[in-house]
Amino acid sequence: MPTVPFSVASRGTGVAQDVTVQGEHEHHFSSDTYPAFGGADAAPSPLAYTLGALTSCNQISAQLVAKDLDIRVGEFTFTARGDLDPSVFVGGVEGNANFDAVTVEATVETDAEGERFDRFVAELERRCPVTQLFRRSGLDYTSTWKSLPLPE
Incomplete structure (x- = not known):
């Protein structure tokens, strides 16, 4: 069976990032982190x-x-x-x-x-x-x- 590629592209500043899952249907999600780690807790870590x-x-x-x-x-x-x-x-x-x-x-x-x-x-x-x-x-x-x- 051939391998199946999984690919994402992302962009961000500071510790926050927006991620795009590439493929037939694009999906988007964001990440951030807890204030103790420098984030605003605006999205899951x-x-x-x-x-x-x-x-x-x-x-x-x-x-x-x-x-x-x-x-x-x-x-x-x-x-x-x-x-x-x-x-x-x-x-x-x-x-x-x-x-x-x-x-x-x-x-x-x-x-x-x-x-x-x-x-x-x-x-x-x-x-x-x-x-x-x-x-x-x-x-x-x-x-x-x-x-x-x-x-x-």
Whole structure:
């Protein structure tokens, strides 16, 4: 299968930026940051976007895996938390500017239970590009998945 390019173009001043996602349909979003990091908190920070990318990529991956495993899924809920020591980012000290840890808690309505659900989760996390970015970065990555029955 050929690679699929993902491309953005951006422009900004100070710490605020407007981003255009290029492709068949252009999409636009803005980023800023908290006042403690020099921003006005007028838009989500890039770090918040990374956590949002993680949860949404998990949901997309889950749809693909569910189809492959003949599993039905309904609504998803996620919370994602990244713990960041800002001393490298803000203060310039030596060290790792990455999150120290990322925790994801997810629920999904599904007909999969037990080992079938465990296989579903393992496979969607294996196939999710953003999950793999976080896991392979060396941070402490934890996820907890819970299945809920599909509504009738």
